[in-house]
Amino acid sequence: MKTAAEIMDSQVPAVSPGADARSAIELLAKTDKGAIPVIDEERRVVGIVSESDLILSDEQADLHLPHYFNIMGGIVFVGSMKGFEERLDKAFATEVSELMTADPVVVHDYAGAETVARTIADKHHNHLPVVDDDGCLAGLVTRADALAALVDA
Numbered sequence: 015m016k017t018a019a020e021i022m023d024s025q026v027p028a029v030s031p032g033a034d035a036r037s038a039i040e041l042l043a044k045t046d047k048g049a050i051p052v053i054d055e056e057r058r059v060v061g062i063v064s065e066s067d068l069i070l071s072d073e074q075a076d077l078h079l080p081h082y083f084n085i086m087g088g089i090v091f092v093g094s095m096k097g098f099e100e101r102l103d104k105a106f107a108t109e110v111s112e113l114m115t116a117d118p119v120v121v122h123d124y125a126g127a128e129t130v131a132r133t134i135a136d137k138h139h140n141h142l143p144v145v146d147d148d149g150c151l152a153g154l155v156t157r158a159d160a161l162a163a164l165v166d167a
Contacts, residue, residue: 019123021163022144022153031111049141057150059143061114127163
């Protein structure tokens with residue numbers, strides 16, 4: 015059985031959390047993988063930006079303030095403001111850190127293709143960063159990569 019290191023793309027571009035969101039979007043548009051890892055100064059994977067991070071659903075695009083009551087001169091919101099704040103941050107993201115999914119699911123370079131495929135299926139992801147023993151970026155594996163490895167097995 016092939017390993018993640020054998021089926022991954024090791025030439026995957028990556029960005030830093032402090033990078034400009036527009037440059038990350040442009041880089042994502044140039045790659046055919048549909049996602050780019052976000053790495054820190056030591057090349058450790060700290061996030062991922064995927065095409066789905068760039069598309070606001072109808073619910074997320076609704077930036078109206080949540081329902082509230084005006085009681086005794088103060089405003090009391092019905093429900094959590096957290097969801098509203100997250101949608102607002104993502105809609106107006108200026109840095110990759112505001113756009114990315116932090117602490118992404120990763121696989122180690124020694125993981126078997128079956129493990130990679132199972133992780134992709136269980137976590138409902140299309141892309142997984144591949145890391146070495148130090149947690150540093152080694153590459154990116156896609157759902158298609160994992161399926162192809164299983165078919166060839």
